[in-house]
Amino acid sequence: MNEQQRKQMSQIRTEKPADVKSDQDNLKRIKNKTSDEFMQYFQTNYQPPSLRDAKKRGKEDVKVHYDFSIPEDLSNLGQGKKYMIRTYGCQMNEHDTEVMAGMLEDMGYQATTETREADIILLNTCAIRENAENKVFGEIGHLKPLKMENPDLILGVCGCMSQEESVVNRILKKHPFMDLIFGTHNIHRLPHLIKDAMFSKEMVVEVWSKEGDIIENLPRSRKGKIKAWVNIMYGCDKFCTYCIVPYTRGKERSRRPEDIIQEVRHLAAQGYKEITLLGQNVNAYGKDFEDIDYGLGELMNEIHKIDIPRVRFTTSHPRDFDDRLIEVLGQGGNLLDHIHLPVQSGSSSILKIMARKYTRESYLELVRKIREAMPEATLTTDIIVGFPNETEEQFQETLTLMEEVGFESAYTFIYSPREGTPAARMKDNVPMEVKKERLQRLNAIVNRQSKEAMEKYEGAIVDVLVEGESKKNPEVLAGYTKRNKLVNFRAPKSTIGEIVKVKITKAKTWSLDGELVEEAAEVKR
Numbered sequence: 001m002n003e004q005q006r007k008q009m010s011q012i013r014t015e016k017p018a019d020v021k022s023d024q025d026n027l028k029r030i031k032n033k034t035s036d037e038f039m040q041y042f043q044t045n046y047q048p049p050s051l052r053d054a055k056k057r058g059k060e061d062v063k064v065h066y067d068f069s070i071p072e073d074l075s076n077l078g079q080g081k082k083y084m085i086r087t088y089g090c091q092m093n094e095h096d097t098e099v100m101a102g103m104l105e106d107m108g109y110q111a112t113t114e115t116r117e118a119d120i121i122l123l124n125t126c127a128i129r130e131n132a133e134n135k136v137f138g139e140i141g142h143l144k145p146l147k148m149e150n151p152d153l154i155l156g157v158c159g160c161m162s163q164e165e166s167v168v169n170r171i172l173k174k175h176p177f178m179d180l181i182f183g184t185h186n187i188h189r190l191p192h193l194i195k196d197a198m199f200s201k202e203m204v205v206e207v208w209s210k211e212g213d214i215i216e217n218l219p220r221s222r223k224g225k226i227k228a229w230v231n232i233m234y235g236c237d238k239f240c241t242y243c244i245v246p247y248t249r250g251k252e253r254s255r256r257p258e259d260i261i262q263e264v265r266h267l268a269a270q271g272y273k274e275i276t277l278l279g280q281n282v283n284a285y286g287k288d289f290e291d292i293d294y295g296l297g298e299l300m301n302e303i304h305k306i307d308i309p310r311v312r313f314t315t316s317h318p319r320d321f322d323d324r325l326i327e328v329l330g331q332g333g334n335l336l337d338h339i340h341l342p343v344q345s346g347s348s349s350i351l352k353i354m355a356r357k358y359t360r361e362s363y364l365e366l367v368r369k370i371r372e373a374m375p376e377a378t379l380t381t382d383i384i385v386g387f388p389n390e391t392e393e394q395f396q397e398t399l400t401l402m403e404e405v406g407f408e409s410a411y412t413f414i415y416s417p418r419e420g421t422p423a424a425r426m427k428d429n430v431p432m433e434v435k436k437e438r439l440q441r442l443n444a445i446v447n448r449q450s451k452e453a454m455e456k457y458e459g460a461i462v463d464v465l466v467e468g469e470s471k472k473n474p475e476v477l478a479g480y481t482k483r484n485k486l487v488n489f490r491a492p493k494s495t496i497g498e499i500v501k502v503k504i505t506k507a508k509t510w511s512l513d514g515e516l517v518e519e520a521a522e523v524k525r
């Protein structure tokens with residue numbers, strides 16, 4: 001298959017055996033086939049997704065499509081039926097789930113949380129680390145008996161794992177009872193894919209290994225009425241050497257500012273109190289525009305003027321964090337005092353091998369500038385320990401950076417090799433026990449710093465956006481401060497969705513306890 005054909009490759013179908021009489025027979029037959037027979041069968045009928053193609057970044061223009069609609073013949077397909085989507089991974093996936101839920105509901109499907117009630121179950125997957133993938137394969141195994149009982153049930157896998165050849169091959173080989181696999185570039189095709197999965201005796205596999213377009217006007221069924229996600233860009237071009245995302249999500253492409261602003265205005269009019277602007281690397285927003293000079297700073301400046309109480313954004317890459325953005329964020333107002341700025345390592349030599357394209361020193365300089373403009377800002381981060389050949393000294397540099405910046409919280413991970421990425425080909429001399437021990441040492445510091453940051457709030461009064469009942473106790477309400485601290489307190493349910501003042505009575509490691517105050521005193525944010 002040549003390059004052109006591959007790019008145009010729209011739908012790959014894997015025919016199930018032709019002499020199959022019914023779904024039940026089909027399943028039995030699938031079950032009885034040996035893995036080798038299966039692979040032989042599929043290898044002649046099926047073209048896998050390609051990480052190599054996904055890596056190629058051609059000169060293709062990003063197309064923005066405004067003409068999305070669900071054809072009439074598909075809009076009743078879900079009448080009287082129920083759907084369930086299990087979501088793994090990051091906010092991007094959470095939000096994609098809202099888009100898929102929107103499409104399913106427009107087709108007549110209703111949501112259910114009962115696996116047994118569902119007529120379609122989708123697993124929206126994450127490929128970032130091996131344990132994320134293992135969870136999904138475990139879940140696929142659990143779903144098998146359900147499918148055997150109810151052959152009409154449609155089981156699908158989507159999200160980042162579907163973009164990996166090895167994953168798709170494994171599903172074909174080991175889990176042939178699945179009905180549908182589709183990729184991150186194929187989400188808008190869901191109504192068509194469901195129809196295919198329903199009406200043909202085929203396992204439908206549609207994974208485009210391409211750079212990606214932008215599809216506007218997709219329906220969305222948002223999870224709540226208080227906080228909403230807004231995509232501002234898709235994909236990632238950074239190719240950090242450990243990371244699979246640039247392969248699974250396509251190239252960096254920004255939504256047009258007017259489309260984003262319209263969506264935010266709409267959310268404000270609907271009464272949403274907080275929006276989070278989403279992208280793998282939001283600081284690269286606008287770099288792909290050829291006709292306008294417009295970046296995240298300009299976008300935030302526009303959104304700053306919209307009457308919505310809270311605006312967050314995630315995730316920031318230190319490399320593209322420019323002075324204009326810092327200046328705009330310094331205006332405060334609805335732009336919140338919390339920046340998640342993944343550093344990954346405190347060692348410049350490790351950062352170099354990670355291809356992060358900044359050094360410990362330049363990261364610290366960026367932190368200094370942010371602090372100057374936003375003295376109240378909370379900084380949080382992501383850290384990877386046990387990158388191939390990380391020495392004890394290099395690891396110590398991560399520990400000292402953690403303290404030097406004073407991160408108030410951090411997501412910490414043991415490096416997980418991802419097939420197809422450069423780091424996965426590196427020899428690694430660090431034993432797993434050492435990596436685990438480093439993670440523990442790092443987490444001890446993270447916990448201590450988080451607790452210390454929380455303790456500063458004891459006795460203070462903070463503004464809390466009340467999100468709902470706390471997870472542990474329905475009598476208690478929970479919400480976040482402007483600086484992203486979780487607060488639990490007792491208050492009437494009528495305060496849910498409001499911003500209220502809470503006096504902090506007790507600091508824990510990851511949250512604060514408080515009491516609702518009627519009267520405003522001086523507020524510490």
Ligand code: SAH
Pocket residue numbers: 128129242243244245280281315316317342344382383384413414415416417418
């Ligand atoms: N785009 C974001 C990160 C998205 S992935 C950024 O660059 O900041 C979220 C986090 O997962 C990363 O920040 C990194 O810390 C971690 N991560 C990514 N790939 C990983 C891997 N192969 N092993 C372990 N952790 C990884």
Ligand code: SF4
Pocket residue numbers: 236237238239240243244245246280281317
């Ligand atoms: Fe992965 Fe790096 Fe892109 Fe973040 S910036 S998604 S870590 S490649």
Ligand code: F3S
Pocket residue numbers: 088089090091092093125126127128159160244245248249
């Ligand atoms: Fe996972 Fe894909 Fe997000 S790999 S972290 S779901 S972009």
